[in-house]
Amino acid sequence: MSKKLVENISLWQLAVLMFTFEIGSVAVVGVGTDTKQDAWIAVGVATVLGAGLVWFYVYLLQQLPGRNLFEMITFCFGKWLGKIIGLLYVYYFLYISARVLRDFCELITSVIFESTPIEVISITMVGICAYMLYLGLEVFGRTGEVFIPYVFTFIILIGLAILFSGEFELKNLLPILGDGFGPILKHVFPRLLTFPFGELVTFMVIIPYVSHFAKAAKVSVFTVLVSGFIIIYGTLIEIASLGARQMERTVFPLLSAAREISLLEFIERVDLIIVFVVMFGIITKVSVFLYGGLKGLEHIMNVPYRYMVFPISMIIGYIAIQISANNAEHIEEGIRFIPLYMHIPFQIIFPILMAPLLIWKVKKQKRRSDANGSR
Amino acid sequence: MVTFTFSVIFAGLLLMIALIDMFIWQQSFYQCISKLFALDQGANEGYVIATAAAGFIYSIAMDYRIRKNKRSQQS
Amino acid sequence: MGLADFLFNRRKHKNNNKITAEELFQQENISKKYYKSLEKNKKQIQELFQHSFDFTIDPIKLGDTDACVCYLGTMLSKDTLTNKVLNSLHPHNDHPRHKDISSIRDNYFPTVSYEYADTFHKVVWNVLNGYAVIMVDGQGKALSLEIGNVEKRAITEPSTQTIIRGPKEAFTEDINTNISLIRKRIRNPHLKFESFYVGRDTKTQLVIGYMSSITNADILEEVKKRIEKIDIGGVLDSGNIEELISDKSFTPFPLIFNTERPDSICGHIMEGKVALILDGSPFVLTVPSVLTDFFESSEDYYQPFLMSSFIRLIRYISFMIALVLPSLYVALSTFHQELMPTQLLLSIQAQREGVPFPAVIEIFVMELTFEIMREAGVRMPRAVGQTVSIVGALVIGQAAVEAGLVSNVLVIIVAFTAIASFVSPIYNFSISTRLLRFILILFSAIFGLYGVLLFLIVMVIHLVSLRSIGIPYLAAVAPFDIKEQDDIFVRFPIWANRKRPSYLYPESPMKKKGKHIPSPPPAKGGGK
Numbered sequence: 001m002s003k004k005l006v007e008n009i010s011l012w013q014l015a016v017l018m019f020t021f022e023i024g025s026v027a028v029v030g031v032g033t034d035t036k037q038d039a040w041i042a043v044g045v046a047t048v049l050g051a052g053l054v055w056f057y058v059y060l061l062q063q064l065p066g067r068n069l070f071e072m073i074t075f076c077f078g079k080w081l082g083k084i085i086g087l088l089y090v091y092y093f094l095y096i097s098a099r100v101l102r103d104f105c106e107l108i109t110s111v112i113f114e115s116t117p118i119e120v121i122s123i124t125m126v127g128i129c130a131y132m133l134y135l136g137l138e139v140f141g142r143t144g145e146v147f148i149p150y151v152f153t154f155i156i157l158i159g160l161a162i163l164f165s166g167e168f169e170l171k172n173l174l175p176i177l178g179d180g181f182g183p184i185l186k187h188v189f190p191r192l193l194t195f196p197f198g199e200l201v202t203f204m205v206i207i208p209y210v211s212h213f214a215k216a217a218k219v220s221v222f223t224v225l226v227s228g229f230i231i232i233y234g235t236l237i238e239i240a241s242l243g244a245r246q247m248e249r250t251v252f253p254l255l256s257a258a259r260e261i262s263l264l265e266f267i268e269r270v271d272l273i274i275v276f277v278v279m280f281g282i283i284t285k286v287s288v289f290l291y292g293g294l295k296g297l298e299h300i301m302n303v304p305y306r307y308m309v310f311p312i313s314m315i316i317g318y319i320a321i322q323i324s325a326n327n328a329e330h331i332e333e334g335i336r337f338i339p340l341y342m343h344i345p346f347q348i349i350f351p352i353l354m355a356p357l358l359i360w361k362v363k364k365q366k367r368r369s370d371a372n373g374s375r
Numbered sequence: 376m377v378t379f380t381f382s383v384i385f386a387g388l389l390l391m392i393a394l395i396d397m398f399i400w401q402q403s404f405y406q407c408i409s410k411l412f413a414l415d416q417g418a419n420e421g422y423v424i425a426t427a428a429a430g431f432i433y434s435i436a437m438d439y440r441i442r443k444n445k446r447s448q449q450s
Numbered sequence: 451m452g453l454a455d456f457l458f459n460r461r462k463h464k465n466n467n468k469i470t471a472e473e474l475f476q477q478e479n480i481s482k483k484y485y486k487s488l489e490k491n492k493k494q495i496q497e498l499f500q501h502s503f504d505f506t507i508d509p510i511k512l513g514d515t516d517a518c519v520c521y522l523g524t525m526l527s528k529d530t531l532t533n534k535v536l537n538s539l540h541p542h543n544d545h546p547r548h549k550d551i552s553s554i555r556d557n558y559f560p561t562v563s564y565e566y567a568d569t570f571h572k573v574v575w576n577v578l579n580g581y582a583v584i585m586v587d588g589q590g591k592a593l594s595l596e597i598g599n600v601e602k603r604a605i606t607e608p609s610t611q612t613i614i615r616g617p618k619e620a621f622t623e624d625i626n627t628n629i630s631l632i633r634k635r636i637r638n639p640h641l642k643f644e645s646f647y648v649g650r651d652t653k654t655q656l657v658i659g660y661m662s663s664i665t666n667a668d669i670l671e672e673v674k675k676r677i678e679k680i681d682i683g684g685v686l687d688s689g690n691i692e693e694l695i696s697d698k699s700f701t702p703f704p705l706i707f708n709t710e711r712p713d714s715i716c717g718h719i720m721e722g723k724v725a726l727i728l729d730g731s732p733f734v735l736t737v738p739s740v741l742t743d744f745f746e747s748s749e750d751y752y753q754p755f756l757m758s759s760f761i762r763l764i765r766y767i768s769f770m771i772a773l774v775l776p777s778l779y780v781a782l783s784t785f786h787q788e789l790m791p792t793q794l795l796l797s798i799q800a801q802r803e804g805v806p807f808p809a810v811i812e813i814f815v816m817e818l819t820f821e822i823m824r825e826a827g828v829r830m831p832r833a834v835g836q837t838v839s840i841v842g843a844l845v846i847g848q849a850a851v852e853a854g855l856v857s858n859v860l861v862i863i864v865a866f867t868a869i870a871s872f873v874s875p876i877y878n879f880s881i882s883t884r885l886l887r888f889i890l891i892l893f894s895a896i897f898g899l900y901g902v903l904l905f906l907i908v909m910v911i912h913l914v915s916l917r918s919i920g921i922p923y924l925a926a927v928a929p930f931d932i933k934e935q936d937d938i939f940v941r942f943p944i945w946a947n948r949k950r951p952s953y954l955y956p957e958s959p960m961k962k963k964g965k966h967i968p969s970p971p972p973a974k975g976g977g978k
Contacts, residue, residue, distance in 0.1 A: 012930055091387055098388070113785070113900055119422040124897075124904055131908065135915040142914040142928035143907075269789045272899055279903055297384070303376045307437050311381045314430030318423045319388050322411055324396075337399055 013141030014210050015223040016148045018203065021288055022227035023155070023234070024281020026196050027274070028103050029331075030253035031231065035187045036244040037173050040235045042184045042192055047228025049188065050197025051221050053348070057204050058217040060355060063362050065213055069204035069292075070299040076357045083300050085350075090296040092346045093202060094312070097289030098319040099334065101125060104282040105320060106327045107252050112271055122320045125279075129287040130313035133294065134306055137209060140287060147280050154273050155230060158258050159237045161270070167241045167260040191335070194343035196231065197224065201347045202292040251327070254278075290316060377441070381434040385427070474653055475571045484570045488516050488587035494570060495520060495577075505577075510539050512554065517586040525580035526597040534562050535582050535595060551589045563596045602627065608710050610877055613749040620710045625655055625729040631712040632659060636719065640664075643727075646677050649685040655729040656691065664722045666955040672919050673724050673737055688731040695737070697917045702882040705918045707739035709876070714748040722956035738919035738954065742926065742938050745769070747875035750941055759940035765873050766939065772871035772883045776813050777894035777902050779863050783809045785898035801857040810895040812856050816864045817891070819846055821884065824868070925953035 009017075035042045064072055069089065074082035101122055109118045132140050162168055177184075203220070210216050238253040241260050250256040258274050290313060297312070298305040324330040393407040402410075475482075480498060485491050492507065499505040504524040510517050519535060538558045555564055567573045568591040573583050576594040584593045605627065608620035621628045629643055640663040646656045656677060660670060676695040685691060688708060696705040709715060710732050715725050718736040726735040736743075745765045750758035783802070787795055805812060823842045830838060847865075850856050867887070874880040886909070893901035916923035926934035934951055936942040945967055950956040 010929060087383075087387075090384070091391060094384065095388060095391055108900065113898060115785075116897065116900065117419040117422065119419045120897075121900070123422060123426050128904065128907055128911070132911050135911065139911060139915045142922070142924065143911050145928035145930045146910050146914060146924065147907075271789060272903075275900070276903055280907070283907065297380055301376055301380050303380065303441075307377050307441065308380055308434075311377060311430040311434040311437070312384060314426045314433070315381070315385050315388065318385075318427040318430075319392070321420065321423045322389070323392055325410070333395060333399055337395055341398075 008209055008211050009137055009141035009206070011210060011212050011215055011219045013145055014203075014207065014216065015219050016144040017141060017206070017284060017288065018200065018220060018223040019227045019230075020144055020148065020151060020281050020284040021200070021203075022196050022224070023151075023230055024100075024278070024285040026231050027155075027234065027254050027278045027281055028107050028252060030238060030247070030250075031192060031196060031235065034191075034248070035184050036248065037175070037239055038177060038179075038184055039239060039244075039247075040173075040232045041177065042187050043228065043232050043235050045184060046188045046192040046197060047225060047232070049193050050200070050228065051224045053193070053198060054200050054203075054224050055217060055221050056355075057201060057351065058207060058220055060351060060358060061204060061207055062213075062217065063358050066208055068206075068208045068295060068299075069201075070296045072204075072358065073354070074299070076354055076361060086296050086300050089346065090293045090300070092342060093289045093293035093296065094316060095319070095323075095342070096199065096338075097286045097293065098316050098323055099330075099338070100282060100285045100289065101316060101320040102323050102330055104278065106330065107255070107278065108275070110327065111252060111255060112275060119321055123317045125283065126286065126313045126317040126320070128283055129290055129316075130309050132283070132287055133291055133313075134309045136306075137206070137291065140291070144284060151277050151280055152230075154277050155234065158254075158261070158270065158273065159233060161261045161263055162237055162241050162257060165260060165262050168237070169240055169243075172240050172243045173236070190339045190344060194339050194347055197228075198343055198347035200224070201351070202288050205292040205295045206288065251331075286316070377434040377437045378431070381431060385431075474575065474647055480571065480574060482569055482571055484568060484573065484591065486588055486590060488518065488585055491570070491573075491585050491592075492518060495573065498574065499577075508536070512539070512586065515587050517584060519582055519584050520577060521582040521597070522577055522580065525578070525600060526582065527600065530598040531582055534559070534597065535584075539584075551586055551591060551593050554584070554586065555593055559593075559595060565594050565596075567592045567594050605631070611709060611711055611714075611747070611875060613711075613747060613752075616749050616752045617711075617713045619712055621712060621727075621732040621734055623730050623732055625657060625727055628712075628727050628732075628734065629657065629659070632716060632719070632725070635712060635716045636661070638663075641719070644674075648677065648680045648682070648691070650681070650683050652684040652686070654685045656685075657727045657729075659719060659725040659727060661719055661722070664720065664950065664956050664958055665724060666722060666957060669722075669738060669919060669921070669954065670724060673726075676919075677726075685728065686730070688726065688728040688733045688735050691726060691728055692735055695919075697919065701912065701916060702885050703741070703913065703916065703923070704744070704876070704878045704882065705739065705916060705923065707736045707743045707876065708733045708878065709736075709748075710734070711748055717748060717751070718743075721950050722954040738921040739923075740918065740921065740925045740953070741913065741923055744874060744876045744879040751944070755941050755943045762941065763939060765875070768870035768873040769883065772867050772873075772880070773886060774890060774902060774906070775863055775867050775870070776817060776887060777890040777905075778899075779860070780809050780813055780891055781894040781899045781902055784895070789899075798857075798859050801859055804854040805857050806855070809860075810891065812860055813864070813891060814888075816850075816856055816860060817867075817888065820864055820868055921953055926951065929953075 031039070031043060060072065061067075061069075064075060067075065070082075070086045073085050073089070076082070077085060104125065105118045105121045108121050109116060113121075132143060200220075207213075207216050207220065234254060238247050238257045241257045242250065242253060246256070247253050255271065255274050258270050261270055294305040294308055294312060297303070297308055301308075324333060389408075389411055393404065393411060396402060396407040396410070397404055400407075481494065485494075496507065502522075504522050506521060506523050508519045510519060519539070521531065551566070565576070567576055567583065573585070573592050573594070576583055580597060580600065581594040582597050584595065586592075602624045603622050605619050605622055607618045619631060621631065633641065638661070640661050641659065642662050643657050643659045646658070647653050648656045658670075658673060658677070673695070680691070680694050682690070682694065692704070692706045692708065693699065698705065707718070715734050715736060719725055723736045723738065726737065728734075745762060750762060753761075782790055783798060787799075790798070802809070807815070820842075823838060823846070827835060827838045827842075847861050851858050851861055871880050871883050871887075874883075890902065890905050893905045895901075897904060914922075914924055914928055922929060925931075926938050931952060933949065934953070936947050936949075937951075941947075945965070948961055948965065950959055950961055952959065
């Protein structure tokens with residue numbers, strides 16, 4: 001009943017946030033386009049691996065209940081080394097949130113609102129995220145709850161609408177596994193695993209604040225599977241309606257697919273619905289990364305994160321524009337550099353390195369406290 | 376402290392972008408940095424620069440407020 | 451409700467939240483002491499009430515003792531005063547030797563309700579409340595007699611929240627009538643009414659009503675705390691109270707529910723909410739309120755559930771229409787013509803051909819005109835009300851289109867928006883959409899559809915962050931609770947609705963025990 005800011009979200013809210021996080025930028029840029037008509041298989045493989053990865057993250061968190069990623073790092077590496085590593089994570093989170101924001105800005109300015117300056121979109125979007133985070137994690141979770149029914153139904157409806165418009169050609173899916181498993185695995189490993197699924201490493205900052213922490217592992221793995229399923233659904237739609245070659249060429253496949261819709265000679269352009277889904281997904285994604293970065297700064301600098309929300313988010317708005325000169329450069333960086341040199345170390349290598357250290361330290365602490373207790 | 380954080384994050388992220396550009400496009404460090412600060416003609420980069428500046432001013436104001444609160448609590 | 455109880459109990463039980471006359475008059479410059487000498491008391495009270503023509507002191511003699519009756523002539527019925535009090539004190543009656551104040555009461559006024567006032571504050575307070583106070587020389591306290599009340603408005607049909615089926619009574623300005631309207635419907639000793647006095651100068655009575663067996667104790671505590679914190683000169687309507695106790699003022703949405711329908715208030719009390727009844731206001735508040743309350747009419751529960759579910763959905767849809775329709779028009783016709791189906795686009799553009807303004811100006815002017823007409827229609831004397839509708843419909847609508855100033859489609863949109871905004875059963879929720887609509891039009895004029903989406907998302911974030919007496923404003927939707935969905939967007943049949951809303955944390959969560967479903971009687975064997 002108190003009026004103070006409550007930093008707590010329910011399991012359902014966690015699931016909602018994870019779900020929108022997953023499908024958010026996937027809906028913008030599309031995944032697995034390199035594997036052509038087998039993209040959905042690649043997504044399926046990545047989903048299973050991603051679920052394992054998320055289970056691993058929650059497993060790490062369970063070793064130290066109630067502490068987030070940054071507190072865990074400090075616990076493992078001591079104060080100063082912990083701060084430096086934490087700062088690296090902060091840079092990673094903030095950089096990725098700027099990238100995600102840029103993805104959306106490119107979508108909006110190049111396809112729908114051609115005359116709007118990209119800077120304005122970047123500022124307004126990051127403003128919304130900042131306002132939401134300023135009001136707290138709880139508000140963030142609830143906003144997700146309000147929008148999730150629309151996001152979910154719209155995605156399903158778009159698929160059905162394409163189907164009824166007669167643009168859905170199963171022929172496009174053939175041949176299944178024409179090139180064998182090789183290209184799929186090659187694509188899954190650095191890129192597909194890290195891009196929608198590995199990014200969930202940010203939730204290591206949010207999951208500790210879930211009210212029923214014990215069930216968090218089950219819920220998050222389940223959510224990843226469900227969202228993977230929805231991504232497969234979306235990919236199938238894209239491949240079947242556009243064909244593998246066209247899908248490879250378009251920058252924003254889901255939007256292009258939705259433009260094939262034509263129902264009753266009245267419902268022809270549902271761009272707005274796509275933009276809504278994407279916009280909400282992006283807001284969630286940027287906010288989650290931003291929250292991760294802010295929480296890290298709070299831990300490192302010992303300043304409550306709400307003081308820093310506005311300055312830091314304004315930096316994000318600036319960086320999102322400066323991050324690259326144009327869309328081509330932006331995507332090139334996203335393919336060549338980011339997965340291999342940023343995602344892999346922060347999402348996979350580092351947590352795996354940290355795991356044995358963490359388990360050893362926790363055991364040591366437990367033994368010591370046991371010894372104290374018996375004395 | 377907020378201003379310090381702001382500066383650290385701002386400088387760090389710009390450096391990061393420059394390094395990534397260096398790595399991918401094989402340019403020199405100086406080239407990358409100058410690319411960041413070059414104002415394109417006709418682009419509206421003024422908006423974002425103004426926002427970033429507003430963020431900087433906001434952080435200074437925030438610091439001032441925190442210090443004031445602390446002082447009033449002590450006395 | 452005995453005022454004496456009310457005035458004395460404060461010191462004995464601190465928790466009872468009772469306020470004494472002393473506390474009420476704390477700031478005013480009135481002496482507290484009640485003297486034994488009649489002269490001193492008389493002088494004191496005459497000074498206090500000087501320049502008030504309706505204040506009367508009738509000197510009387512009880513045997514050889516001096517006494518006087520003082521009252522405010524406008525606050526009581528003079529007939530009753532004469533019959534009950536003055537006649538029995540008439541010198542022809544035989545009564546010579548009663549000097550003690552309690553024996554005076556026993557002998558002269560055995561049937562009149564009364565109380566003793568032992569401080570001067572209380573004497574003043576009783577006079578102000580329409581009592582006749584008898585002061586006797588040499589006595590340490592005065593006798594206050596309750597006389598019948600002054601005129602009040604009869605119970606009428608509700609004027610702002612009309613329904614087709616259901617009780618037709620509405621609250622009036624008199625607080626006792628209002629409380630009796632609630633008591634009549636809930637005959638339960640757990641229904642409690644606690645009284646407070648608010649307003650430095652007006653000292654208006656504010657009563658909170660709740661079911662002690664249902665309402666959560668924390669919520670009740672919080673409500674009381676907020677009422678005690680109220681510090682203001684005068685309170686004239688429950689609207690003042692609403693603004694003084696709500697969690698946040700900078701929001702277009704009403705955070706506290708108000709109604710003039712007793713059945714609706716009873717429904718809320720039975721769910722575990724607290725009703726706030728202010729003397730002199732026919733609008734009763736309930737806290738905590740959630741957004742969905744404003745879309746529920748009490749008639750929803752009196753009509754078949756399928757119908758009322760449908761109507762409730764209509765209300766939500768019309769809320770959205772009232773909010774976004776004009777801005778969608780602006781965005782689509784100025785920025786995103788390609789998103790409209792071709793035929794529709796052609797017919798809209800054909801109509802807009804002769805119009806000299808851009809769509810934003812066009813719609814802004816028309817919406818503004820409509821707002822002015824609406825305001826004029828409310829404030830105008832009833833007799834000339836007809837004129838507004840004629841002028842509005844003919845001149846503004848038809849003539850403007852014929853003159854080529856606005857397009858036909860636009861008039862349709864403005865009219866439809868206006869009608870849609872009237873659908874909300876609670877007036878002050880529908881006015882919040884009026885303000886938001888203008889901001890939304892501005893956003894769509896600047897950013898197009900992106901601006902509309904932007905605004906809606908910000909609005910939802912704002913809504914989600916609101917709280918009413920600590921309860922999330924969007925409770926049951928966000929934080930989502932699947933078990934509450936039987937009475938939010940649709941209404942399930944009454945027999946299926948077994949739980950009270952869990953977001954109010956009621957002390958007894960279930961409405962009933964069994965689950966009885968009405969069904970036809972089992973077929974009897976052996977009939978023809």
